Amino acid sequence: MRTRQGSRTRGDTPRRDHHDWASETYVDEWVRRQQAEDPSRAARFQLICDLFPFPNDATVTILDVGAGYGPASTFILDRYPHATCVAQDGSAPMLDRARHLVTKYGARLQLHRSDLFGAKWLPAHLGPFDAAVSSSCLHNLRDFTRIRQIYREIRKRLKPGGVFLNADLINAPTVGLRQRYDGVTAARRHREGAAAEELAALVRHGRRSPASPAREPFPATLDQHLAALKASGFKDVDCFWKELRRAVFGGYA
Ligand SMILES: C[S@@+](CC[C@H](N)C(=O)[O-])C[C@H]1O[C@@H](n2cnc3c(N)ncnc32)[C@H](O)[C@@H]1O
Numbered sequence: 001m002r003t004r005q006g007s008r009t010r011g012d013t014p015r016r017d018h019h020d021w022a023s024e025t026y027v028d029e030w031v032r033r034q035q036a037e038d039p040s041r042a043a044r045f046q047l048i049c050d051l052f053p054f055p056n057d058a059t060v061t062i063l064d065v066g067a068g069y070g071p072a073s074t075f076i077l078d079r080y081p082h083a084t085c086v087a088q089d090g091s092a093p094m095l096d097r098a099r100h101l102v103t104k105y106g107a108r109l110q111l112h113r114s115d116l117f118g119a120k121w122l123p124a125h126l127g128p129f130d131a132a133v134s135s136s137c138l139h140n141l142r143d144f145t146r147i148r149q150i151y152r153e154i155r156k157r158l159k160p161g162g163v164f165l166n167a168d169l170i171n172a173p174t175v176g177l178r179q180r181y182d183g184v185t186a187a188r189r190h191r192e193g194a195a196a197e198e199l200a201a202l203v204r205h206g207r208r209s210p211a212s213p214a215r216e217p218f219p220a221t222l223d224q225h226l227a228a229l230k231a232s233g234f235k236d237v238d239c240f241w242k243e244l245r246r247a248v249f250g251g252y253a
Pocket of ligand 1: 021034066068070071094115116134135137
């Protein structure tokens with residue numbers, strides 16, 4: 001397996017950052033760490049459900065973009081007994097970790113493997129969708145031009161009145177806020193007892209980008225995302241929740 005950025009392995013999604021979604025070992029470790037945070041993500045997933053424009057007993061189809069091991073899809077399926085989720089992701093090891101869920105949910109969970117950089121990442125036979133969600137995925141593309149195209153593509157595949165909700169990482173809007181956010185994050189880590197050595201080791205092993213004081217790490221600010229959603233034809237675009245560089249934002253078709 002090659003490890004340079006942009007390299008492609010066994011037909012997997014090419015790497016564009018420090019994540020190696022094509023690696024079984026990397027994905028195993030990542031999922032284990034992420035699952036520990038799932039309880040704290042539940043409030044954001046619940047907010048996403050509360051913003052859906054249909055009741056809990058509706059028969060609906062929902063797209064989960066970059067679904068990974070399926071935390072957002074399963075949260076939704078547990079609360080919408082007549083919903084079907086299409087869990088899209090480019091990583092074979094990730095989708096393997098979602099596969100056991102098909103036994104639980106049957107045809108209500110459909111796994112779809114495709115690269116978000118591919119022109120046919122969302123084939124015509126999937127959808128149209130009553131809602132589309134995405135959690136911690138699109139920032140990984142590191143390419144705001146592509147993210148804007150994906151917003152347009154999702155918009156076209158939503159039913160009238162449908163919604164797209166994106167829980168993702170965003171850049172601080174100003175240099176002053178960048179420094180404040182970095183300070184808050186460092187203070188939290190300190191309080192939580194995360195040893196500096198542990199973080200340094202992650203950076204050394206290429207698992208985390210070192211913080212750069214000169215550049216923000218993600219593709220766009222919240223304002224840029226909201227503008228892109230409006231330009232893609234979404235209405236009632238807003239940020240529904242935000243804390244530092246994390247936000248839930250989206251709009252209605
Ligand atoms: C941080 S994980 C988030 C997974 C899940 N949505 C969650 O909230 O835990 C990012 C996901 O995006 C997927 N991903 C990253 N780049 C991709 C691409 N170009 N095409 C398809 N999926 C991609 C990865 O495989 C990974 O499963």
